[in-house]
Amino acid sequence: MIINHKDDYGEAQTGKIISIDGDSVRFYWTCDDEKTKARGLVTYNMDEFKQQVDPFVIVDRTCTFSDEKYGRLQSMIKNNWHKVINTMHSSSQKRLKVDGCIDLLVSEIGVSKLQASGIIKSRLAAGTFKYVKLKLGTYIALGINEIALENKKRYLSSISNEIRSQSERINYVISHGQTVGNYRERLFISVLRKFVPKKFHVATGFIEGSSKQIDIIIYDQHNYIPVFREDDLVVVKKEAVIAVIEIKTTLSSSTLKDSLEGIDRICEGPMSSVPFFKGIFAFETEWNNKTAADNIAIFYDENKIDAIHEHLDVVCVPGKICAFIDYNNLDNDEYSCPSLYTLEDAKGISIGESFFFQRLFSFMEVEVSARKINGLYFDVLRETAHRPLHKILTDEDWTPFHIFFTELGSTADFDADEFDQAMEIKKNNVKQRVKDVRDWMAGEMDRNQLIEKYNSIF
Numbered sequence: 001m002i003i004n005h006k007d008d009y010g011e012a013q014t015g016k017i018i019s020i021d022g023d024s025v026r027f028y029w030t031c032d033d034e035k036t037k038a039r040g041l042v043t044y045n046m047d048e049f050k051q052q053v054d055p056f057v058i059v060d061r062t063c064t065f066s067d068e069k070y071g072r073l074q075s076m077i078k079n080n081w082h083k084v085i086n087t088m089h090s091s092s093q094k095r096l097k098v099d100g101c102i103d104l105l106v107s108e109i110g111v112s113k114l115q116a117s118g119i120i121k122s123r124l125a126a127g128t129f130k131y132v133k134l135k136l137g138t139y140i141a142l143g144i145n146e147i148a149l150e151n152k153k154r155y156l157s158s159i160s161n162e163i164r165s166q167s168e169r170i171n172y173v174i175s176h177g178q179t180v181g182n183y184r185e186r187l188f189i190s191v192l193r194k195f196v197p198k199k200f201h202v203a204t205g206f207i208e209g210s211s212k213q214i215d216i217i218i219y220d221q222h223n224y225i226p227v228f229r230e231d232d233l234v235v236v237k238k239e240a241v242i243a244v245i246e247i248k249t250t251l252s253s254s255t256l257k258d259s260l261e262g263i264d265r266i267c268e269g270p271m272s273s274v275p276f277f278k279g280i281f282a283f284e285t286e287w288n289n290k291t292a293a294d295n296i297a298i299f300y301d302e303n304k305i306d307a308i309h310e311h312l313d314v315v316c317v318p319g320k321i322c323a324f325i326d327y328n329n330l331d332n333d334e335y336s337c338p339s340l341y342t343l344e345d346a347k348g349i350s351i352g353e354s355f356f357f358q359r360l361f362s363f364m365e366v367e368v369s370a371r372k373i374n375g376l377y378f379d380v381l382r383e384t385a386h387r388p389l390h391k392i393l394t395d396e397d398w399t400p401f402h403i404f405f406t407e408l409g410s411t412a413d414f415d416a417d418e419f420d421q422a423m424e425i426k427k428n429n430v431k432q433r434v435k436d437v438r439d440w441m442a443g444e445m446d447r448n449q450l451i452e453k454y455n456s457i458f
Contacts, residue, residue, distance in 0.1 A: 003122045005114065009098060009138065010131045012121035013038050025049045032127035076109050077119065083108040088142050089150045095132060095141030163191055163353060164318045167283045184283055185215055185247045189232075192216070195357065197366055199223075200242055205234035207241060212265045216245040218277075220365070238269065243277035243360055251282035251317050253295055260299045260312060267310040271402055273454035274447050275309035275437060277363040279356060285317045289342040292321045293390040297340055300393045305338050306401035308433055311393075314356050322352030324359065327434045328392065336431045337398045344386045351385055362441040399426045404433075404454040 002015050011031075018026040023046040029039035087104055088094060096104060098120075105116035120140055123129040128146050132139040142150070167184050185204075192202050199222035206213060208227050217234065219226070224240030244266055246259035259280045266278070285292070292315060305311050314324040322343035329336045343355055403426070436453065439445045 003118055003125060005118055005121075007121055009121060009124060009140070010133065012124040012131075014122055014125040015039075020046070023047070031125045073111065073115065076111060080109045085142070085146070085150060088140075089147070093139075093141065094147055095139040098138045098140055101140040161350075163187065163283075167318075181247075181249045184249060188245075188247055188281060189216060192218075195361070197364065199366070200364060201226075201234070203229075203232040203234045205232075205236070207238050207244075207266060208235055209238070209269060210266060212262050214244045214262075214266065215247040216243075217241065218243040218245075218364075238272060241276045242363055242365075243279065245277075245279045245281055245360075248280065248282040249284060251280070251285040251287060251292065251315070251321065255282070256280070256292070256295050256315070257299060259315075260296070260303070263312055264303060267307070271307055271310065271404070273404065273450045274440070275363070277360050278311070278313050279360060280312065280315040281356065282315075282317045282321075285320055287317075287321060289321055289323060289344065290390075292317075293323045293340055293342050296323060297391045297393060300338075300340075305394055305398075307403075308400050308430065309437060310402070311338060314359050316352050316356040318353050319350050320352075322355055323390070324355070325393065328389070330431055330435060335397050335399070335427055336434055337396060338393045340390045340393055341387045342390050344388065355385070365447050399430055403429070 003012060004015075007013060013029045013031045015027050015029040018028050018041070020026075025044045025046055027042050027044055027049070029042060031038045084104055087108070088096060088101075101120060102113055102116045105111055105119055106113055109116070109119075111119065120129060124131055124140070127143045130141045130143045132141050166187055189202050189204075196202055196218065199220060200218050201221040202216065202218050204213070204215060205217050205228075207217070217236065219234070219236045219240040219242055221240075224237060226234045226236045226240075228235040244263070246262055248255045248259060263278045263280075287295075296312065296315065300311070308327075312325055314322065316322045324341055324343065325338050326341060327336045328334075328339045343352055433454065436445060436450060440447070440450050
């Protein structure tokens with residue numbers, strides 16, 4: 001998008017190229033402010049248009065003849081814009097005087113005053129900012145939608161603060177490790193119950209046939225009767241399970257390994273076409289993201305992943321660690337493998353816990369419309385997240401050892417010399433099941449469709 005420096009703050013417009021036909025450039029000017037009449041579609045001569053690039057500044061998209069000039073500027077804005085928004089959101093009335101806003105951009109982004117003025121005008125035209133003229137002066141304020149967005153981010157971040165502050169409080173009065181651990185487990189259950197729909201029960205207990213006690217188990221109490229239930233202690237069938245969560249006071253090499261081994265034990269037995277969430281949540285650690293990810297990678301080097309979604313989903317320590325496993329290469333012809341990522345937030349808001357909850361809630365089967373709304377509610381934090389790949393946890397030509405018979409297709413009839421062709425089909429079926437599970441998590445498929453599609457184990 002492009003703005004013209006000659007526009008006043010109260011009349012700022014953005015524009016973009018519609019088409020280039022020889023020497024003719026069709027350019028469209030627009031503005032989200034109802035008080036400003038946009039210039040609309042304007043046709044320029046190419047030479048004339050290029051000459052006008054200098055008094056313009058590109059802030060979101062680039063043109064072929066301006067990439068080199070404005071590429072660095074775009075990067076500076078992207079990496080530091082959250083500082084501007086945070087300052088404005090915390091200011092009185094969510095606004096600053098025009099000169100103060102310019103100085104803020106110069107200080108936080110590192111641009112010139114002319115560039116800062118252009119950036120402000122682009123945000124005014126896009127509706128992120130609002131121009132306010134009062135007797136005391138002229139101001140740049142956050143737009144209504146931007147304020148609502150920032151308020152939602154901070155509310156979701158407050159989940160982290162609530163867990164953190166309450167979990168730390170007990171340290172001031174009790175030093176008995178088991179008591180502290182039990183309190184924190186109950187605290188986490190209490191927070192979960194504020195968000196989990198009533199059709200699901202948050203408890204502790206066992207999956208039928210497994211001797212592994214699960215710190216927190218969430219199951220579908222609407223469609224499945226527990227095998228055993230006494231208050232919040234339950235034994236449930238594997239088909240009823242929505243999530244299992246290991247709670248640790250401190251995340252260390254021993255507690256992480258213990259939790260991952262527990263998840264492996266829970267995954268033993270017949271596969272389910274509908275996966276359930278497997279998480280680890282700890283309250284303290286001396287580690288950072290890299291150390292945690294290194295230790296997870298070591299575990300899966302020694303304990304191979306042999307089935308889709310039969311592994312850890314997310315590990316989280318509030319304000320310190322968030323790492324998760326997902327599948328790569330879904331949009332190309334390469335093998336799709338379980339891959340370990342870390343979640344980093346460079347925007348000043350703690351989002352690891354919100355990501356943990358967002359991923360957890362995506363496994364909960366509710367009405368399709370509600371599922372999409374629930375997902376979007378937490379997705380607001382995604383724009384602040386950086387999710388670098390830490391390591392692919394399998395060989396790069398990985399296919400799962402345990403698959404469903406329906407995924408094998410006609411490969412059972414292949415001779416040994418047709419093995420490569422069989423593996424190609426298997427590779428594509430891996431991708432398809434991962435995509436189907438993603439569609440289910442996004443509310444595009446329901447549970448019964450997954451079960452019907454993958455109903456037999458090979």
